[in-house]
Amino acid sequence: MLATSVSISGYATARNKTDLRQYFEFSRQDFDLVEDGLKEVHFGEYLVEQGLIDRYQLFRALQLQDRKPGMQLGQAVVALGYATTRAIEQMFDNFQELATIDVD
Secondary structure, X not given: OOOEXXXXXXXXXXOOHHHXXXXXXEOOOOEEEOOOOOOXXXXXXXXXXXXXXXHHHHHHHHHHHHHOOOOOHHHHHHHOOOXXXXXXXXXXXXXXXXXXXXXX
8 A cells, every 4th residue: 555645735625525535535634645546456356355255265265276277266265165156256246347447
């Protein structure tokens, strides 16, 4: 996480406070930039962020996936008993609906 302090003197009178809050977290001193730029989110990280599995379980699923060529990550998570097939399918549907940007 990138933590940079950015001073914006006109915040009190800004017309776009909602937009500013979207990009900055307000602190009493200034604004703290929490993260800068775009990041690629992999399905495994998405599962962790959503609380379906923890980071250790993701690691174990990735190890199983390495041992079984062609196995999808969701299949590995289910095979290890960390989630149901239905839960993985729901998460994958939600993951596919995330807003994306083509940077090419």
